[in-house]
Structure formats: structure tokens, C-alpha cells
Amino acid sequence: MPTIDDVARKAGVSVTTVSRILNNRGYIGNATREKVYQVMKEINYQPNELARSLFRKKSNLIGLIIPEIAHPFFSELTQYIEYYAFQNGYKLLLCNSEHDRTKEKEYIDMLKKNQVDGIIMGSMLLETDDYLQLNLPIVSFDRSIADHVPLVTSDNNNGGLLAAKILIDKGCRQLAFLYGGIKGYSGNYLNNKSMLAGLRYDGFSSECKRRNVENLNFYLEINNFANLDSIVEQIICFFQENKNVDGIFATSDVIAAYAIQACSKMDKKIPEHVKIVGYDDVILASLMAPSGITSIKQPIEEMAKQSVELIIKQINGEHVEKGYTLEVTLVERGTT
């Protein structure tokens, strides 16, 4: 494989000159620059990106830490994050924590050693200190880490309110909030104020209170979202113990899909006997037969774009604001 020495020799310049051209440093005349580029092309020279990274102290790598890439919300989010990162010349190191605190910690250590330029943090298992010690640009997703770490989220409180409103407007009189997570970890987040998804319940229950409609909340134990039988089973038990529930607000479209499965097994007709509102508005929501899941739409593309912009601004040493709360909207479909 041709080296930088080969380029220098063949172009009749010094290695320092070639290196300056590669790294865009110092003054180089156009004729020299063109000559060097021509030689690189002729002998098919590939600059060693690792060596350049080391020199520039910049890897153009962004680490993306998420809990589960197979989950539709995170795969769609990742699709957009990759899109905006690529447009800005950044590559994505995919860190799938699998809801596992040890694995997330290993990834954090690894990202530090590999000197990524920044981290987009969409997982939430570790103590916030573990992230702050990194001393790297971070953007946090849906979780408040520290005052100086910018946070991208959507208006969870209003999302909950919109869900309660449509269910009550359509005639429901006994509502339930279905949410879930990993046992012992971030799962049961209603009492953890840094977990912003909890605000969905706040908005939901305050609207129920205002309209004088009873509401429950029910925590599902979810190891990973592919665990169909166990999750459907839990929802069936919930319905058996709460026979009058006629409106479900599920905190993701995936959980809404599980609730639909449970209703189907119990011969509860949707939307006649039970109405259901999901969350996220992933593609799955519109594909659910017969006519899609009514959902609170998170602006996934906007959230991804904002996250990438905030990382790059920090990498470039620009000032960034602390909080970015994007709007959510109601998308009505067949389940309400």
C-alpha cells in the first residue's frame, strides 16, 4: 500500500508538505496542492484516517448509546441521527446497551478510549456521574442529567394531556396508564423526576382530575420488547382485576400493540369496548390493522436533528442552551 513517503517522493515535495495538505494546515500554493492530489490519485494513496485523527485530536466519531436498536422508536431515531451525522461528516458508533448497566458502563469506558468526539445518550441506566466524568460533549435524550448538559425531549406533559383528552372526549369513563421498563432499573420511573417520560402520566392524570374521570396506572415488567406472551399476559391480568377500564393510554405504540393483542384474546372490541392511545407514532402505529393506532406523535426526526446539532456545536466550542422541548401532536386512527 502506498505511503505518504511515496507521495512526497513522487510529487517532489517534503512529507511535511503532504501532511499539511492532508490536514489543511499552513500555506500551500495551489500548484503544489494540485500536484500532490494528482500523485495521490495516480498511486491510489489512502490517507490513514487513524493517524490523522491522532494528529488532529478529532475522530469525527459520535457514540450513540441506546437501550434497544430493535425497538421501533430507537431504530427510527437512529435512522435520523445517522442521516444528520453523515450530512455533517460524522460517523456513528452504535452502542446498544440492551438495558444492561454493566454493558453500558463498558461502552462508556470504550468510547472514552476510542476518543469519540461526543456522545448522544439515549439510554438511562447509569448514575449521571458516570457520564459527567467523561468530560466529553454530551447530549441527553429524555433525561435531565445536569444543568450544563443539553437535553432534547418532547412535551411529555402535553402528550399525556392530549391522550386523556381524546379518550374522555370519546366517552371513556375509567382510564388506565400502561407503562413499563426493566425490573430494578429505570423501569418504574414515575417517582424519578429526572426521567421525563414520567411527565406523560402527570399530564394524563391532571387532565383526568380536571374532567372528573377516574384513572389508574399499571406497571408492566418488560425485559425486552419482543417478549410477547409475558406482556400480553400481564395486561390480561390487569383487565381481569379492573373490569371497568374502557380507555388505555399506553406509553409507547409497542405497548399499545400488546394491549390490542390482550383485548383480542379477551374478545374486547376496539374501539367499541376499549379505546387505546399509543405514544411515539412509529411506523408500526399506522401499519396496525385494521386502521392504525391513535398515537401521540413525537417529532422523531426533529429530535434527532436537534441532538446532532447540539453535539456538533459543543465539539466546535459554541455555546448551547440547556433545554429543547419539542411539540407533540395527536394523530387519530382506528383505536379511538
Place this chain on the structure above:
Amino acid sequence: MPTIDDVARKAGVSVTTVSRILNNRGYIGNATREKVYQVMKEINYQPNELARSLFRKKSNLIGLIIPEIAHPFFSELTQYIEYYAFQNGYKLLLCNSEHDRTKEKEYIDMLKKNQVDGIIMGSMLLETDDYLQLNLPIVSFDRSIADHVPLVTSDNNNGGLLAAKILIDKGCRQLAFLYGGIKGYSGNYLNNKSMLAGLRYDGFSSECKRRNVENLNFYLEINNFANLDSIVEQIICFFQENKNVDGIFATSDVIAAYAIQACSKMDKKIPEHVKIVGYDDVILASLMAPSGITSIKQPIEEMAKQSVELIIKQINGEHVEKGYTLEVTLVERGTT
């Protein structure tokens, strides 16, 4: 940040000794090794992974090129690839080609410069030469590139046969194969023998022939899989022109979900009027209400595991066989 010099000075050894320990080269006594590790811990020394990669000529990075991470098949595949790569000490650089030949080419060039140790290639837009020029370990997914490039696939021919068989056994008399792709690219793959998904149609049509059942094939233009309205519209047109079709074999569960939407809009009852078999058996297939999509299950986890093993074997200079065709199975659910 502490450097390798700090470690050497504090441990009373030479920098070369520390470097040998970090890179596992040459003989080092246990006492020295332990002393150096202890110092590293004390002063919180983080070896610079970039510098080490440069030295070892190994980055422990695998490039994964896929067309669309938001598509359930690829997000589930990626979840497993990441799992097995991480277990083996490799990280994943995610390259989402977005079905775009230019972007795929840019990623290929980038991967070469970043000196990934190998590439898992699940996209198929470029000429095979573009991959072979890389001179890197490659594993190809579902596409035959060259005799010396190992290929992971599943038994597409048998998948098609199983789909035809269940539809005919359940009484269908006019079958259709629905497939799709990107205009002008790999989309219309039935005539491209290197695109192994085409074998699904071969297996399907040969079983139809053997059983004396008519069959059609219908190509859907799909820009990305989120494009609901346009795809449903195309399927409705197909049904209007082929009123007697009573059995659909869709080449992915996502296309099957679109077919269900189309049937719902046309008041065709499933499975009474039309029976549908999907492909892949992604999680979506079991979540589709009321009782899931009948599907041909690809062994996604096995395929991911096999791909990672084949890359690592090649990186380690071990011999690998050419072809790995894994078994598919029929999973019966509510659409047949």
C-alpha cells in the same frame, strides 16, 4: 490527563515496558506487570485506543452496511450483530446507506480510510468490484459477490415453497407474489441471479406449478418502507386488476402489513377472502392484530452470529467456507 510517561515514571520502568504490557508483546515479569497495572489504576490512566490501533494495525471496528436501519428486519439483525460483535470485543460502525448508491460508495471509502478490520455487507447497490477492491475481510448478506467472499443467507427457495404450500393447502386457487424495492436499483431482482431473495419466487412458483395453481408476481415501487399511502395504493390497484387473487405471498412482513391495510380498505376479509403469508418473522409479525401474520421465519439471530464469526475468522487469518445457508420455517398465525 495522565500519559504513558507518567505511568512509566511512577512505576519505575521504561515507556517501552509499559507499551509492551498494553500491547501484550514480549516477555514481562508478573511483578512488573502488576506494578504497572496498579499505577495505571492509581493515576486513572486511559490508554489512547487510537494510538494503540495504529500500532497494532487493528481497530477492533466492524463496519456494518445496511440499507435502512428503521426497517424491522435490519434493526433486529443489527441488534444481534451488535450483540455478537460486542461479545468478541468488536465495536460497530453503523453505515445506513438509505438505498442510495452514492452514500454507500462514500461509506465504503470512509471505511477504508478508517481502517475497520472488516465489513458486514447487508446492502446491495454497488457493483461487486467496489467491494472487492477494498481488500478487507467481507461477509456478504443474501447476495453472492464472488467465490472467495463468504455468504450468509437463508434457504430462500424453501421459504417460497413453504409459503405456496400453506396457501394452497388452505384452499387458495390464485396466488400472487408481492415484492418490492427501489426504482432502478436492486429492486426488481427477479432477473438478477446474484440477488438471492429472487429464489423465494423460484420456490414459490415451482410449488404452484407442481400443484397446478396459477400464480402472478407483482413489483411494488418502494422508496422507503414508511411510505404507507403509496404502497397501499399500488396493492389496491393490483387487486382491482386481479380480482380473483385469494392468496398473497409477501416477500417481507412489512409488505404483508401493507397488504393487510389494502384488504381492510377494500373490505376483503382475512383469512376468509384473502390469505396472506409474510417473510422474515420480525416482531411486528406477531404483534399485528388480531392474531399475527403467518410468516416464513428467517433465523435472524443465527444469521447475525454466523456473519460476525465469519468476519472474525477472516480477521484472524483462519480459513472460511464459502456458503452458509440457514434453514427457514413456517410460523402459522391469523392470516392463513
